[in-house]
Amino acid sequence: MAIFQITSENKVKKAKIKKFRNEKELQKLFERNLEEIFGIRFLASEFVTTHGGRIDTLGLDEDGSPVIIEYKEGEKDNVINQGLFYLDWLVDHKGDFELLVQKKLGPNVKVNWDSPRLILVAQSYNEYDIYAVNRISENIELKKYILYDNNVLFVENVVLPGKKSGTKKSRKTTIVYKEYTVEDHLSNKSEKIKDIFRELQERILKLDEKINEKALKHYIAYELDRNFCEIVIQANALKIYLDISKNDLVDPKNIAEDCTEVGHWATGDCVFKVTSLEEIDYAMSLIKQSYEGKL
Known part of the structure; x- marks a missing residue:
């Protein structure tokens, strides 16, 4: 992707691509900024496993999921198999993690x-x-980076062909994952609540084709690289969590509450409820602010 710098004469100048000196420099930059780049809390660098291997980076994401990060600055052809080996090891050594x-x-x-x-x-x-x-596992993510002059770093997801949000593939690893679906959350809910959720779901996904919908045990999350909205489907309402500070949210009706000091499963910092289709327009005006904050 071409990146252009705007000069003082209102001209554009194409930024030149440069490289890190080595893989360690790449790794250190990401580790120092892991939460800002991926929304992952840093835990360890070069973590030594019981079989003598070294995991590049260990972290914990905003949903509480363990994360292994492996870096490939040059041609390191075994990085995928190596990463899968470490992933299997991690699940077999939950106590250590x-x-x-x-x-x-x-x-x-x-x-x-x-x-x-x-x-x-x-x-x-x-x-x-x-x-x-694409063949091996749904839980592997490819991230592509480009380093430009003036220390500009570009990071994007690599979209895998045929992979759709919320679908699971057969896996050749030994790990067994617990799977949840949106339908699990809608089970036994009233038609009114289902209609409200479906309308809100459609409106959120229309914001950006890159938005990923994740059905987890306690909520349904919507993310780009990081969560911007989570929905808890209750009997009589949708509870909406937004990953934006209450102080930064423009909320004329003042329906959102700060929940940073209140225990909750979702990752958001403020929360409000939607109980009818008529409330969706206003709800979307709040959700869009959280979404735009993650761009």
């Missing part, structure tokens, strides 16, 4: 083992990398 979380983040932080993630970070991927990841 949970002790690390308690040490780094505190004893009250919960780990969600339903869907551990493997993120691969590289400047480019060949067709064999993309084919392999």
Whole structure:
């Protein structure tokens, strides 16, 4: 992707691509900015496994899922298989990971083992990398970066062919994941609540084709690289959590409440309820603010 710098004469100048000196420089930059780039809390670098391997980066995402990050600055052809090996190891050694979380983040932080993630970070991927990841596992993500002059870093998701949000593929790893669907959350709910949810779901997904819908155990999340909205489907209402500060939210009707000091499963900082189709327009005006904050 071409990036252009606007000069003082209102001209544009194409930014030149440059490279990191080595893979370690790439890794250190991402680790120091892990939460800003991916919404992942940093736990450890070069984590030594019981079989003598070294996991590049370990983290915990905003949904409480364990995350392994492996970097590929040059041609490291075994990074996918190596990452899968570490992912299997991690699930077999949950106690080691949970002790690390308690040490780094505190004893009250919960780990969600339903869907551990493997993120691969590289400047480019060949067709064999993309084919392999598309076939092997839903829980592997490819991230592409480009470093430009003036220290501009561009990071994007690599869209895998045939992969759709919310669908699961057969896997060749030994890990068994707990799967949840939107229909699980709608089960036994009234037709009124289902209609409200479907309308809101459609409106959210229309904001951007890159939005991913994730059905988790306690809520349904909507994300770009990071969550911007979570929905808890209750018997008589939709509870909407937004990943934006109450102080930054323009809310003329003042329906959103700060929930940072209140225990809740979702990742958002403020919450409000939707109880009718007539409330969706206003709800979307709040949701869009959280979405735009993640662009």
